[in-house]
Amino acid sequence: MPSSLTRWTDFLAIDAEVVRTLGTFPEIIEPHMDAILDRFYERILTEDTAVRLFQDSATLTLVRRAQRRHWVERVFAGRFDAEYRRVSRAMGQSHFRAGVDAMLFTAAYCLVLNEVAGVIISTFRNDPAQQQRYLSAVNLAVFLDLGLATSVYYEDYLADVEDWSRDLDHTLARAEEYGEQGAGLHLARMSGMCRALAIAAGQEPAWADLLLAASPLYDLIKSSIPESILLRPGSLDASEHALMRKRPQLGADTPPSHRSAVIRMARRVGLSHHERWDGNGYPTGLRGEEIPLEGRIVAICHTYDALLSEHPHQKAWTWERTVRFMRENSGVMFDPRLMDVFLAILPEIEGIRTSYADVDEAASIDRAFPA
Numbered sequence: 001m002p003s004s005l006t007r008w009t010d011f012l013a014i015d016a017e018v019v020r021t022l023g024t025f026p027e028i029i030e031p032h033m034d035a036i037l038d039r040f041y042e043r044i045l046t047e048d049t050a051v052r053l054f055q056d057s058a059t060l061t062l063v064r065r066a067q068r069r070h071w072v073e074r075v076f077a078g079r080f081d082a083e084y085r086r087v088s089r090a091m092g093q094s095h096f097r098a099g100v101d102a103m104l105f106t107a108a109y110c111l112v113l114n115e116v117a118g119v120i121i122s123t124f125r126n127d128p129a130q131q132q133r134y135l136s137a138v139n140l141a142v143f144l145d146l147g148l149a150t151s152v153y154y155e156d157y158l159a160d161v162e163d164w165s166r167d168l169d170h171t172l173a174r175a176e177e178y179g180e181q182g183a184g185l186h187l188a189r190m191s192g193m194c195r196a197l198a199i200a201a202g203q204e205p206a207w208a209d210l211l212l213a214a215s216p217l218y219d220l221i222k223s224s225i226p227e228s229i230l231l232r233p234g235s236l237d238a239s240e241h242a243l244m245r246k247r248p249q250l251g252a253d254t255p256p257s258h259r260s261a262v263i264r265m266a267r268r269v270g271l272s273h274h275e276r277w278d279g280n281g282y283p284t285g286l287r288g289e290e291i292p293l294e295g296r297i298v299a300i301c302h303t304y305d306a307l308l309s310e311h312p313h314q315k316a317w318t319w320e321r322t323v324r325f326m327r328e329n330s331g332v333m334f335d336p337r338l339m340d341v342f343l344a345i346l347p348e349i350e351g352i353r354t355s356y357a358d359v360d361e362a363a364s365i366d367r368a369f370p371a
Helices: 003-009 016-023 028-044 048-053 057-075 083-099 102-123 126-174 182-199 205-222 238-246 247-253 261-272 295-307 317-330 334-342 348-353 361-369
Strands: none
Touching: 016 126, 016 261, 028 057, 028 102, 028 205, 048 238, 057 126, 057 205, 102 126, 182 205, 182 295, 182 348, 205 261, 205 295, 261 295, 295 317, 295 334, 295 348, 317 334
């Protein structure tokens, strides 16, 4: 963004007088910076991502030192030069890559501005003209810094979307080499069920929407399984079963390695949706809450829809038999708390299945849940 800094300084009318005022401000604000930084990070650390990012006290100390220097030596000093632009952009990118929410960062910065304003008002209590001069200059400096940070978030977000789209197109192109009748409808049903279960289990809508997008991607593992095995009717032999049991690892490897939250969740789902609550699943034998929540949710929704659907290796089960199986395996294959929630929202689950059902499936659903 070579011209962004110039555009911001011109738009905010940051002129030589503002820069001169800011040039004398560091010595005023320096004694108060520790308290201001305490308030800033107190707010930042209310967010789980930031807590994980700064759980090492040494890391937090280094970040605080860098943030302090950025504010005292650049922002509050009016040093809006090439070095300021480089550092500001690098800090914005590091926050974006770490997953620090832009809205949270902005809110925390507003607290900083409030604290700084308090220092100015107290320092120039008897000089309203100086109060106004410093308040105006600091306001402009903070809005410039926030504007640049926001533009970095926006630019990197768009770059992320473009990268993710290219990677996903490549993945889908590989997966499309192999087909399975009805797989598209299964993925639509299963992902919708996953979102409904996540919401009913108390997850935030944003997390549930992420799962809606990520959960279908686990099924791209079929691109790595020979079509002769996927589509052959009848039972599989021992070697074919062994290959099919490799699907979780293939599922984690097939979505491209990417910083996108959707892709990262898809890889976790691919690795964990064949694990069992009792620890007898695969590939790693995780048990209970060692299994990621998204994997436990997908395990329930995938199994439920798969049992009710026709497959080359298996005829569709009746709805009654499927529900009985799910109940019997609560606490065995499936998270018992999630299973209770799932059974409680079965009418909603069946509504999702109706929306994406084949003709024969729609008839069976109507019989199970008559209007």
